[in-house]
Amino acid sequence: MNTSATAPNALPIVVIGAGPVGLAAAAHLRERGLTPLVLEAGDTVAAAIRDWGHTRLFSPWRFNIDDAARRLLESGDWQAPNPEILPTGHELVDDYLTPLAAALGEVIRTDSRVIAVSREGIDKTRSADRENTPFLVRIAHSDGTSEDVAARSVIDASGTWHQPNPLGRSGLPAPGEAEAAARGLITKPLPAVTGVDRDRFADRHVLVVGAGHSAANALLDLAAVAEDEPGMRISWAVRSPDVSRAFGGEDRDELAARGALGSRLRHLVESGRVDVHTSFVITGFETTGEQLRVHANGPDGAEELVVDVLVPATGFRPELSMLAELRIDLDPAVDAPRGLGPLIDPEFHSCGSVPPHGERLLAHPEPGFYIVGMKSYGRAPTFLMATGYEQVRSIAAALAGDRTAADTVHLELPETGVCSTDLGGSCDVPAGPIPVTIGGAPASSCCS
Structure with missing residues (x-):
């Protein structure tokens, strides 16, 4: 033109x-x-x-x-x-x-x-x-x-x-990350865990990486699937030394669905249904047959996890x-x-x-x-x-x-109930189906 x-x-x-x-x-x-x-x-x-x-x-x-x-x-x-x-x-x-x-x-x-x-x-x-x-x-x-x-x-x-963030340290993709994703061992963000993608996770060892709303969404959905799959294991890896910030403001959050998500996640962790790995910094991936070997620096030095599938939730x-x-x-x-x-x-x-x-x-x-x-x-x-x-x-x-x-700008936003947060992703969405009382609907981006 x-x-x-x-x-x-x-x-x-x-x-x-x-x-x-x-x-x-x-x-x-x-x-x-x-x-x-x-x-x-x-x-x-x-x-x-x-x-x-x-x-x-x-x-x-x-x-x-x-x-x-x-x-x-x-x-x-x-x-x-x-x-x-x-x-x-x-x-x-x-x-x-x-x-x-x-x-x-x-x-x-x-x-x-x-x-x-x-x-x-x-x-x-x-x-x-x-x-x-x-x-x-x-x-x-x-x-x-x-x-x-x-x-x-x-x-x-x-x-x-x-443009999802990479899984590796220093803001860079980890060695082997692209190959693992190409082989389907690393999913796309926000898979439909309880929906069309359910068979991908049922009876598997699943690792969720990230400390935000998307991670909470995946963990709660995986726990729901695991209720019918006794052989299923769920692991959760975060870079921080503890996961408490991921629970957010809970009952202090002005968005009830967002607060309820944190409360349910806390209960899931405290019940022991999820294996939590803190201070977990991924340094590389190896594909071994149909499994993924995840190498990381942990609180006590080198660490390794072997999983069937990894769900990225790193923002x-x-x-x-x-x-x-x-x-x-x-x-x-x-x-x-x-x-x-x-x-x-x-x-x-x-x-x-x-x-x-x-x-x-x-x-x-x-x-x-x-x-x-x-x-x-x-x-x-x-x-x-x-x-x-x-x-x-x-x-x-x-x-x-x-x-x-x-x-002349005006904007009133609902408080999270916390002074700061490292929760990944949009505060609107997504955060997973959880029962709340607003309008009788269950609750959970990006949005452009």
């Missing part, structure tokens, strides 16, 4: 990712009279959520629906779900995101994976008239073709789901290579926008302690470019969808020239 003849302000605002935050961005832009173009890598909207759709969110519907999206949907015949019910990922897609995509219409393009973002005709070293030069967004399609799209601004809401990190030609400014610790990083560092902040933030805090040296949603939190695990909705509301206001609205 030749963009040089098109005035930047006449171009669309490209939103990368058609998850909850990406679609909310499109709704806010449309409401402001701006033209969004949503580019989704998958063949449907919210493709990443469909991967973990069998799990249930911690947060009820009242936290999961964006205001501009609601106004757009309610202009038709859409009926809002019960605000106190906790939806599964599939319900989030079917009852909210799919109708929202239909209401937004042709501004959404699927099978459009963004592989690079730059400026038309210039690389990141060129400064002259940069802010007036259109963005160039390069897209790859599943048939092997590619195309370039011009944009006035770019909002990256692509999430982190496809996610942002994919940044597609932004290599942009001038972005990231916090050196968590890979979030520099101003946001210190506010979300998981060593100091839980979901409920993150202050409201909007366009000014999310801006980069690249004018008109923003990272939002789960990806805006970089490697920090404490993201809630409601945070992303306020982010894109503020950004849409700024792009429309309404500085007052952009700078």
Whole structure:
């Protein structure tokens, strides 16, 4: 596409990712009279959520629906779900995101994976008239073709789901990790333990690695399977010297489902149904026939576990290579926008302690470019969808020239009941099916 003849302000605002935050961005832009173009890598909207759709969110519907999206949907015949019910990922897609995509219409393009973002005709070293030069967004399609799209601004809401953290020490994959995954001895994150993947775990020795919500989800589901499989063994490995922080705020958590998860996990550990390995730092993997030999440094030196399958639950990190030609400014610790990083560092902040933030805090040296949603939190695990909705509301206001609205940010998040947390993954989801009293539903991302 030749963009040089098109005035930047006449171009669309490209939103990368058609998850909850990406679609909310499109709704806010449309409401402001701006033209969004949503580019989704998958063949449907919210493709990443469909991967973990069998799990249930911690947060009820009242936290999961964006205001501009609601106004757009309610202009038709859409009926809002019960605000106190906790939806599964599939319900989030079917009852909210799919109708929202239909209401937004042709501004959404699927099978459009963004592989690079730059400026038309210039690389990141060129400064002259940069802010007036259109963005160039390069897209790859599943048939092997590619195309370039011009944009006035770019909002990256692509999430982190496809970029899980490695299992090895020092933030690096352990020797043998790729081979073990290729042979199916290491699963993908959030397998359907009690569903379609059940036979993969029944009567096996299963190791869960990680100390977050996803790990708790897997452990509780595995324990449920083990009730009918007496030969099954469950091990849990964490890098910390104890697992107590993984229990979270329990009855002090304002999201009852999230608190109940920690309480059930504590009971599971204290009952001895799970073999816990603390200070367990993986140094390598060996495949021995149909089993996996896990080498680690433990509290007393070298340690080894032989298991049938390993479930990784070590969190996610942002994919940044597609932004290599942009001038972005990231916090050196968590890979979030520099101003946001210190506010979300998981060593100091839980979901409920993150202050409201909007366009000014999310801006980069690249004018008109923003990272939002789960990806805006970089490697920090404490993201809630409601945070992303306020982010894109503020950004849409700024792009429309309404500085007052952009700078007036409001956000009330449910407290976790802990001062800080190392729980991995989004605080919305997933955390596994557990019985709670909210709306009579059982309870449990990423969300982009």
